[in-house]
Amino acid sequence: MVNIRKNLVSQSIINTVTSGTGNGRKWITIHETDNENTTANADAHGRLQAGGNSRSASWHYTVDEKEAVQSFNHNIKCWAAGDGSGNGNANSIHIEICVNKDGNYKKAVENAAALAKKIMEAENIPLDRVVQHNHWSGKNCPSKIRSGKAGVTWAGFKDILKEVTTVSKPENPSTSNNYYTSNPGKIKVIKTCWQYKGTNFVEGNRVQKVAAGPIEYTVKKIEHTKAGTPRLLMKNGTYMTTNKKYVKKA
Structure with a gap:
């Protein structure tokens, strides 16, 4: 670090x-x-x-x-x-x-x-x-x-x-500031971010921008990139960041 x-x-x-x-x-x-x-x-x-x-x-x-x-x-x-x-x-x-x-x-x-x-x-x-x-x-x-x-x-x-x-899972996910490591169930967006059509978060894979607000989004499971970075696979089939700067558990 x-x-x-x-x-x-x-x-x-x-x-x-x-x-x-x-x-x-x-x-x-x-x-x-x-x-x-x-x-x-x-x-x-x-x-x-x-x-x-x-x-x-x-x-x-x-x-x-x-x-x-x-x-x-x-x-x-x-x-x-x-x-x-x-x-x-x-x-x-x-x-x-x-x-x-x-x-x-x-x-x-x-x-x-x-x-x-x-x-x-x-x-x-x-x-x-x-x-x-x-x-x-x-x-x-x-x-x-x-x-x-x-x-x-x-x-x-x-x-x-x-x-x-290469992202390793923290021993205590509840205190982690970086990633979800188990299915959080539902999330809320706390800072505007994007939904993507794959785990590779490049501009060409962007589907739609999601603004911060009270709406709850359902997570199906956690998937990882080849580099080991976890992504949230959403109920609608898109992927979102696990960075807690942008999302939090509902």
């Missing part, structure tokens, strides 16, 4: 180096800072953004071997992908991995995977939508991962992420 510390920028900085609110939050993009200077850790990059980055660039998180520093909320459209108003800038959450010489790069990569998993759960983003910066603009980023010379390849990063995404 990676420690996440917020150092959110001011509204004036949001107005200067982002496209404002409205991020679709459909992707996660992995970057590297390319700053090998000593002390160029997550805290330093968080302070850089909070103080006003001199470049026309912005990103949501910076991760090192100790922590992840969040600079922007997920709903902000950061300038990190190099694709203008494309999906990279408009619909992605961006994670920068520190490469400072006095840091532990491999541990930073592991922390980035743990952070990506947490975001995937919170925003219902599937594994196949965790991509490199290169995916959007062709830039050689994350360069160390892409070259594999530092001992981590992109395939290796995805393997780490798959390991992190």
Whole structure:
């Protein structure tokens, strides 16, 4: 579990180096800072953004071997992908991995995977939508991962992420903040979410949006994705999240 510390920028900085609110939050993009200077850790990059980055660039998180520093909320459209108003800038959450010489790069990569998993759960983003910066603009980023010379390849990063995404059932489901592990019977929606036609929660599988309210929905059973993430199979044949940020037992 990676420690996440917020150092959110001011509204004036949001107005200067982002496209404002409205991020679709459909992707996660992995970057590297390319700053090998000593002390160029997550805290330093968080302070850089909070103080006003001199470049026309912005990103949501910076991760090192100790922590992840969040600079922007997920709903902000950061300038990190190099694709203008494309999906990279408009619909992605961006994670920068520190490469400072006095840091532990491999541990930073592991922390980035743990952070990506947490975001995937919170925003219902599937594994196949965790991509490199290169995916959007062709830039050689994350360069160390892409070259594999530092001992981590992109395939290796995805393997780490798959390991992190394997969900084990908590010993005491009644106190869990993450998932239902047994049939909850009926649920209520406490935050707007989607119903899907399969366990793979991608945009193309969306059936209908469900708003928060008093209506009770009947659950037939729990099913799991290939990565082990549980889903609620509803009476109407659609699937819904088990994340208690969105649903609760009726």
